[in-house]
Amino acid sequence: DTGVSQDPRHKITKRGQNVTFRCDPISEHNRLYWYRQTLGQGPEFLTYFQNEAQLEKSRLLSDRFSAERPKGSFSTLEIQRTEQGDSAMYLCASSSLGTGRYYGYTFGSGTRLTVV
Amino acid sequence: SQQGEEDPQALSIQEGENATMNCSYKTSINNLQWYRQNSGRGLVHLILIRSNEREKHSGRLRVTLDTSKKSSSLLITASRAADTASYFCATEETSGSRLTFGEGTQLTVNP
Numbered sequence: 646d647t648g649v650s651q652d653p654r655h656k657i658t659k660r661g662q663n664v665t666f667r668c669d670p671i672s673e674h675n676r677l678y679w680y681r682q683t684l685g686q687g688p689e690f691l692t693y694f695q696n697e698a699q700l701e702k703s704r705l706l707s708d709r710f711s712a713e714r715p716k717g718s719f720s721t722l723e724i725q726r727t728e729q730g731d732s733a734m735y736l737c738a739s740s741s742l743g744t745g746r747y748y749g750y751t752f753g754s755g756t757r758l759t760v761v
Numbered sequence: 762s763q764q765g766e767e768d769p770q771a772l773s774i775q776e777g778e779n780a781t782m783n784c785s786y787k788t789s790i791n792n793l794q795w796y797r798q799n800s801g802r803g804l805v806h807l808i809l810i811r812s813n814e815r816e817k818h819s820g821r822l823r824v825t826l827d828t829s830k831k832s833s834s835l836l837i838t839a840s841r842a843a844d845t846a847s848y849f850c851a852t853e854e855t856s857g858s859r860l861t862f863g864e865g866t867q868l869t870v871n872p
Contacts, residue, residue: 676858
């Protein structure tokens with residue numbers, strides 16, 4: 646297993662279009678997280694899943710954002726009707742229940758979204 | 762919202778010197794973690810310290826935690842040019858499993 650994979654690495658889209666990102670976590674990790682990071686800032690929590698259940702969502706996750714994790718494996722994050730303010734790096738991380746508390750989370754390389 | 766505040770925001774040192782970064786937080790935590798991020802890349806986990814620990818070492822890294830002051834420090838000894846990156850502290854609160862990140866310290870190590 647080579648770690649957490651995110652696809653695509655970069656996405657340029659026109660305002661108003663829909664975009665979807667994918668995250669493949671480490672296979673034995675049952676927790677998956679999405680974060681958003683804007684330039685010069687730390688990552689901000691968006692949502693997390695334990696297996697296929699979405700357990701927590703940030704207020705940052707407006708109704709234009711939706712995340713899924715079917716079958717508790719990979720996850721997708723969709724942004725509908727993109728706005729310029731959505732331009733950011735979208736980071737995915739995974740951990741095992743219990744071990745994330747003691748060994749840290751494993752992050753992917755992120756998807757950089759630019760809305761023009 | 763960001764829980765942590767990191768100090769300094771930017772740090773420039775010469776290779777071989779030590780680098781110290783500080784982090785403060787506001788709520789009760791299970792643990793505090795430090796991550797490194799090279800420009801435009803994902804975060805790499807460096808070290809985790811639990812709330813009942815006061816100091817931890819990993820290679821050239823030393824982390825301290827003072828829960829009474831709600832603060833932590835990361836010391837990188839004998840720095841190298843390859844240590845140039847942004848460093849973030851992140852806390853896992855007792856109320857949940859999410860990580861809350863600070864705004865980071867940009868470290869530049871000059872050869």
